[in-house]
Amino acid sequence: MRPVHRRSSTLEFPKKAISSFMPRINATWDPVTERGNPTRSDAVNKLIKKVKKFEVRREGVETKARRSVEFEEFMNLLLLVRSQWEQNKTSFMVGSVLSLQWHIMARIDDMMKLQFGNFSPNTEYASTLLFQMRWSKNIQEERDAPEQIVVGSMDPKMCALLNLAVYIESSTNVTSSEFCTVTPRTAIALYVVFWPIW
Incomplete structure (x- = not known):
């Protein structure tokens, strides 16, 4: 399914924000017990990777990045x-x-x-x-x-x-x-x- 609402950078920001407050950053995430470091979740990382692939193919959300004045x-x-x-x-x-x-x-x-x-x-x-x-x-x-x-x-x-x-x-x-x-x-x-x- 094609991403239509968010870019990978938008998805990465909350992950980085949470990670900066994690006391045990090297701990893995256990999806069954929901314990550990959620920023190391395989599901989240795979989703971001998939969104990046769509962006490279120009099938994702349009970039809103600024460009320099010509x-x-x-x-x-x-x-x-x-x-x-x-x-x-x-x-x-x-x-x-x-x-x-x-x-x-x-x-x-x-x-x-x-x-x-x-x-x-x-x-x-x-x-x-x-x-x-x-x-x-x-x-x-x-x-x-x-x-x-x-x-x-x-x-x-x-x-x-x-x-x-x-x-x-x-x-x-x-x-x-x-x-x-x-x-x-x-x-x-x-x-x-x-x-x-x-």
Whole structure:
């Protein structure tokens, strides 16, 4: 009989959850007396194996796994943002967020916590910026946040530096920005950093 309700990973999760609380994990399961470790049950393991076989043949439940965004999709998103919204601070902010997110491979919730203090000028290469992602969910220690180099792009739609500069330039009051929390001092410093790029 073909599985239509659950995937093997859905069936494996409760098994792993129960197993983590079993004091005697090496004990076998006795189906007659119903004693031992139920996660070592032959019936359960055979069922999961059978469901996996159906999945390989694409006869099981469709996967709901996420996939990565393709480059074409990302470019279409940038074009959509720019064409659907009027040219104001919000559209420049979204374009800047998306292009920088693509450049540094970040999550969108991490991007919205961006601070100008995480940018610094690159003394070796004046046309680039140094950036540190300090608040991602996988960062536990300071050494987990190395400096990344933000490089410009020949394509103005994709250029993280150009989009960030346009956003800063279009913001009437950079100190109240919803994208970057900033002080006037860091805003001036960032403006000076971007000046050679323009």
